[in-house]
Amino acid sequence: MPIRLSKRMDTVAPSATKAMTARARALKAQGRDIIALTQGEPDFDTPxxxxxxxxxxxxxxxxxxxxxxxxxxxxxxxxxxxxxxxxxxxxxxxxxxxxxxxxxxxxxxxxxxxxxxxxxxxxxxxxxxxxxxxxxxxxxxxxxxxxxxxxxxxxxxxxxxxxxxxxxxxxxxxxxxxxxxxxxxxxxxxxxxxxxxxxxxxxxxxxxxxxxxxxxxxxxxxxxxxxxxxxxxxxxxxxxxxxxxxxxxxxxxxxxxxxxxxxxxxxxxxxxxxxxxxxxxxxxxxxDQGHLADFRATLRKRRDLLCERIGAMPGLSCRVPDGAFYVLVDCTGLLGRRTVQGTELGTDIDIAMWLLEQFDLAVVPGSSFLAPGHLRLSYAVSTDDLEHACNRLQAACDALMREAA
Ligand SMILES: Cc1ncc(COP(=O)(O)O)c(C=O)c1O
The missing domain is CATH 3.40.640.10 (Type I PLP-dependent aspartate aminotransferase-like (Major domain))
Structure with a gap:
């Protein structure tokens, strides 16, 4: 007999960000070159x-x-x-x-x-x-x-x-x-x-x-x-x-x-x-808290890089956020489009899964944050990874637009 769980557990959902990170890790373990913009933590070492x-x-x-x-x-x-x-x-x-x-x-x-x-x-x-x-x-x-x-x-x-x-x-x-x-x-x-x-x-x-x-x-x-x-x-x-x-x-x-x-x-x-x-x-x-200014300056540069690149991607848009290390990207311009594989991207979850499976890019669907039609991108990753991630996202958007043409 399995151990019975409490009714309380029926009300609690597992952390969606952790679920996406776990899926990205599993694919990485299979040898895939995944870039994850899912994490809620800086890539810096503890000072x-x-x-x-x-x-x-x-x-x-x-x-x-x-x-x-x-x-x-x-x-x-x-x-x-x-x-x-x-x-x-x-x-x-x-x-x-x-x-x-x-x-x-x-x-x-x-x-x-x-x-x-x-x-x-x-x-x-x-x-x-x-x-x-x-x-x-x-x-x-x-x-x-x-x-x-x-x-x-x-x-x-x-x-x-x-x-x-x-x-x-x-x-x-x-x-x-x-x-x-x-x-x-x-x-x-x-x-x-x-x-x-x-x-x-x-x-x-x-x-x-x-x-x-x-x-x-x-x-x-x-x-x-x-x-x-x-x-x-x-x-x-x-x-x-x-x-x-x-x-x-x-x-x-x-x-x-x-x-x-x-x-x-x-x-x-x-x-x-x-x-x-x-x-x-x-x-x-x-x-001494000197590291705070350094962290802030580095994150700010990455924020600007990410927002600028997103601004040039068809189907995506975002506001430049004032704090933390996330950008909530509006992806409604991609909804309803068909992928090369023939699947229709009906929701932000479909888009996030497609980016992961086809473009080796992990992001968190906005639905997890009660923001359907959005994707959350964390820029707390190295600038190199961020640039590669942007290239993949751009390639994904371009591919969808080509399908639509
Ligand atoms: C808004 C917010 N509050 C609290 C936390 C949790 O912080 P801690 O790691 O100290 O538990 C997080 C972590 O993602 C967060 O984003």
Missing amino acids: APIGKAGMAAIAEGRTRYTAVPGIPELRQAIADQIGRDHGLARTTDEVIVCSGAKQVIANALLATLDTDDEVIVPAPCWVTYPEVVKLAGGTPMIVDCTDSPTFKLTAEALETAITSRTRWLILNTPSNPTGAVYTARELAAFADVLREHEHVAVLTDEIYAELVYPPARFASLAAIAPDLSPRILIVGGVSKAHAMTGWRIGWGAGPADLVKAMATLQGQTTSHASSIAQYAALQAVSG
Whole structure:
């Protein structure tokens, strides 16, 4: 008899980005020269001083259990960073360190949602939000922003989406998958709406905060509306900006009661993030951060290269995103076309599969992010790979146009 799975598992879908990456890996293992623009992580190595801090933690025996919400030095360094960047005084009691930002979000939603509680998720959105809301017993209320050229939520749409059952609004800036960055003015308009609805808390996922390309500027709701900070949970981490995805360190900074509940939950599940990784993250947060400017400059060049090339491809179009390392490409111009093999490309999923199977190029279908008719391309790959990927995409578009002629 197979082991029976819980009903809970019926509601949760596996990560689509991971599924596409896995398929690309499987084809690579068969010897195919696949280029993957699927990954949500930079191709940079973790900066050496950060790695050294991790190694020092091992050498010095700092390898035992730590406090559940994290080592005090790291919580203090995170509180200090929030003080600097957001102008908000947070104490260590208001900070929890988890095994990645993903666990922060899961802890927060599991600690606060009851059946029928609603969470507003503007879409396109990161695949995990609706799934974790469902896992926690809540209902994701998707606000479709795909028609807006910037893919952003508006204050009017927020006002309309709020009901008496709304518990959270999830804001992600810069956004995965769109790269959109909310301006201070847009956030101020959200704050005006939220002031009228005291029962709504805000989870503001700022994992890509350091990856904003001027003239765009990062802005945070908590900084713009400090009066709302008792109901804001800032989610951050080292994964993306410090090239530390595998270290698994993220944090939540919010009201002490919420942080305490999240720690209670974490104490009964994973206990705490790796002690070694916490010391490495301490170096990332409080040590020299010169690498951030280098990473940003490199990513920006790749963004410009990718957007310029896409602009010249028949059937595809995109806006130049202000942050993160993704471009959400409109591929509706390719829908309904026939491939050389005679298949009709009816959806973005068909297009993504065709690109992978016929052109050895892996991208993620926009449907995975509730953005059908789009493809998400990550430019966190080497410039060489990015150029080859663009050549393949161009060849694919040209081939479709030839078929149509
Ligand atoms: C918007 C967003 N939030 C959170 C995460 C998770 O970050 P971590 O690796 O720290 O769990 C990701 C990773 O893809 C993301 O894109």
